[in-house]
Amino acid sequence: MLERIIAPGHYRRGAGAIEAAVPEIQALGTRACLVGGHRALAAASPDLEEALAAAGIEIVAKTWYGGECCPENIAAVAATVKETGADFLVGVGGGKALDTSKGAAWQAGVPLVAVPTIAATCAAFTSIAIIYDRQGHFLEISHHAVNPALVLVDSRIIAAAxxxxxxxxxxxxxxxxxxxxxxxxxxxxxxxxxxxxxxxxxxxxxxxxxxxxxxxxxxxxxxxxxxxxxxxxxxxxxxxxxxxxxxxxxxxxxxxxxxxxxxxxxxxxxxxxxxxxxxxxxxxxxxxxxxxxxxxxxxxxxxxxxxxxxxxxxxxxxxxxxxxxxxxxxxxxxxxxxxxxxxxxxxxxxxxxxxxxxxxxxxxxxxxxxxxxx
Incomplete structure (x- = not known):
């Protein structure tokens, strides 16, 4: 039997894509954990916070992904999701932040919203994670990563990067x-x-x-x-x-x-x-x-x-x-x-x-x- 994970549940791209996604976000729960790079969170948080508020969703944590997609950082983010009781994870940033988020969502057993702030890889769309050690040396391609429930690509954020x-x-x-x-x-x-x-x-x-x-x-x-x-x-x-x-x-x-x-x-x-x-x-x-x-x-x-x-x-x-x-x-x-x-x-x-x-x-x-x- 041919089996493929082809795509996330939803993909939105365009200026204002985050604000337009309130109906899809509402379907994921009422408590969200945001994780990403410092600059990425600064770029996307205003629109994300407005959209989450409009959807009646509480942000229970906002955390840095750790700077590297390594097993330790994936486990730390997963622990934050579990400790805060978040219903879903919102991963924000580039490939390593998004891969960390996919791995953490898989470990925590929650859906993921992927919000790329740069168009540098297809990480926001795929259900694999590229794993490195703390120093950035490649270790493996991991399938212990969720298929994103929702991908939100705001063209204005990409253009500003x-x-x-x-x-x-x-x-x-x-x-x-x-x-x-x-x-x-x-x-x-x-x-x-x-x-x-x-x-x-x-x-x-x-x-x-x-x-x-x-x-x-x-x-x-x-x-x-x-x-x-x-x-x-x-x-x-x-x-x-x-x-x-x-x-x-x-x-x-x-x-x-x-x-x-x-x-x-x-x-x-x-x-x-x-x-x-x-x-x-x-x-x-x-x-x-x-x-x-x-x-x-x-x-x-x-x-x-x-x-x-x-x-x-x-x-x-x-x-x-x-x-x-x-x-x-x-x-x-x-x-x-x-x-x-x-x-x-x-x-x-x-x-x-x-x-x-x-x-x-x-x-x-x-x-x-x-x-x-x-």
Whole structure:
């Protein structure tokens, strides 16, 4: 039997999405616990508090998620939910805050309202959580996470967030097609997987077309059709890809490189999607894809502010020990094992350097007056 958790109960996106969700919120109970990042809670709390009050719901706690999606923080948030007697949890913020919230809601046995304040991943839409240790080193992909009952995406809040996060979301979403195209080769064909691949390709094409304009919109803090197209690609359509693809369509080389990069303390200051964006280029190298496809993606990365070189993810092509560490961690990651052919640490190291070389060539070409559209 084919089983998939396809989507949350409700998805609302648009300016004023939080205020418009009072009927759906009322169905979840009368006591809410809010959890998220400090800046995220500050950005979303005014609208959330107004909507919850209009729904006759008491906020019994408002707490920080802990700064990392690790087992200790998930357990702490779950304990707060239980101690306060909250009927449901409202998770607010980026991917790590939302993944912590999904894990905590699963442990506490309550529904979750996911309120992303940045469009940096599809975390608000999915029923998995990416688990790290306290230091931010990747540990596992956990299925001990709830399927959100309600996702509220206020375009005005996304537009007001730093553009770096939207770019990171684009990098993470582009990986859906790059990785699914590879992993689907080794899977038995079925309609859900075919649908996932079609939607992943739609995400890819939509982001390449609308991404630069969307990035410009957030610099102006403006809600535009291009921005809302990218928001839906990053959160809604990308989330559907994960739900439809299931275990046959999971992440692969690009996320394997990301997991390898998190093994180095030098990469700690970079967003998930920024590291995945460089991983996209590395995976294309691993697969021996056409140089024109790699140049097109690298040129897009550069236009929207995503990395194309090792230096732009905190590393140096001459730092042998760090490259060895990253390559070995990537080779041992669960996502790299999803590639349709064996990938060793030596092969990954060579691909990292090849992607870096290509990125530096592109930068030099543009500096000399070339067309960065590739």
């Amino acid at each position: 730093p553009g770096r996060y939207l770019a990171a979301g684009m990098g993470d979403t582009l990986a859906k097609y790059i990785e699914l195209r590879a992993t689907s080769m080794a899977a038995a064909s079925h309609l859900a997987l075919a649908g996932a691949l079609t939607l992943a390709h739609l995400c890819y094409d939509s982001i390449l077309a609308a991404g630069p304009e969307a990035r410009a919109a957030v610099e102006d803090r403006a809600v535009t059709p291009a921005l809302e197209k990218v928001i839906d690609a990053v959160i809604l359509i990308s989330g559907l890809v994960s739900g439809l693809g299931g275990d046959d369509g999971r992440t692969a080389g690009a996320h394997g490189v990301y997991e390898g990069l998190t093994a180095s303390p030098l990469t700690r200051g970079y967003c998930h999607g920024e590291l995945v964006a460089f991983g996209n280029l590395v995976q294309l190298v691993l697969e021996g894809k056409d140089a024109g496809e790699i140049r097109q993606l690298a040129a897009f990365n550069r236009r929207v502010g995503l990395p194309v070189t090792l230096e732009q993810v905190g590393l140096s092509p001459t730092d042998g020990p760090s490259l060895d560490l990253v390559s070995q961690a990537a080779a041992g990651s669960p996502d790299m094992a999803n590639m349709p052919f064996p990938v060793s640490a030596a092969i990954i190291r060579a691909a990292l350097l090849a992607a870096d070389h290509s990125g530096r060539e592109l930068q030099e070409y543009i500096t000399q007056g070339g067309n960065q559209r590739g």
